[in-house]
Each structure stands twice: as C-alpha cells, then as structure tokens.
Amino acid sequence: MTYSFIPSGVCSRMINIELDENGVIEKVQFIGGCNGNTSGISQLVKGMQAEDVISRLKDIDCNGKGTSCPAQLAIALEQALEEI
Known part of the structure; x- marks a missing residue:
C-alpha cells in the first residue's frame, strides 16, 4: 500500500510511504527538507514495523x-495504518 502525507510545520513538503499488509515499512520518501537527514531516516526505518517507528519518533522536536x-513521519504512519 502506498500512502502520501502532507506534513505541517516542517521543511518537507510531502512524505510518501509504502507499507506491506503487515504494517512493515518498505519505503519512505521525503520531498523537500534536509536531504541528508531525511534520506537517513528513510533508510533506518526500512523493514521496521510502523508501530515501532511511531513510538520512537512521535515526540521529536526540531x-x-x-x-x-x-514526528511528521510518525503521524503519517499512524494515518497510513488506519487504511490497511
């Protein structure tokens, strides 16, 4: 399943997420933002359960x-899980 999310209050303009049917993250792509940081986050969360990522990232402040x-990725993942 592919889910697109428009973040709020950050430099990124879009977050695209691919989840499998079990809620495992297959791919995350940030559009905009700090490329090195968002690329790093995308690689770190690949293969993880969305719930685990949500619990680790939801309260991070910039x-x-x-x-x-x-934190916006955590919100996007919460919404994406509702659609599975």
Whole structure:
C-alpha cells in the first residue's frame, strides 16, 4: 500500500510511504527538507514495523517548532495504518 502525507510545520513538503499488509515499512520518501537527514531516516526505518517507528519518533522536536520531520513521519504512519 502506498500512502502520501502532507506534513505541517516542517521543511518537507510531502512524505510518501509504502507499507506491506503487515504494517512493515518498505519505503519512505521525503520531498523537500534536509536531504541528508531525511534520506537517513528513510533508510533506518526500512523493514521496521510502523508501530515501532511511531513510538520512537512521535515526540521529536526540531528547534522548538513543536514537531519535526521524524514526528511528521510518525503521524503519517499512524494515518497510513488506519487504511490497511
């Protein structure tokens, strides 16, 4: 399943996620944002259960913004899991 999410409060403009039927992350692609960081996050979460990634990333803050690209990924994963 492919899911696209428009993040809020961060530099990234879009997050594209591919999950298998068991909620395992097959691919994450950030559009915009800090390329090195978002590429690194994408590689680190590949093959992980979405629930595990959500629990690790959901409260990360970027420079007092109240959110971050990793936190937005957690929100996107929560929404994507609702559609499986």
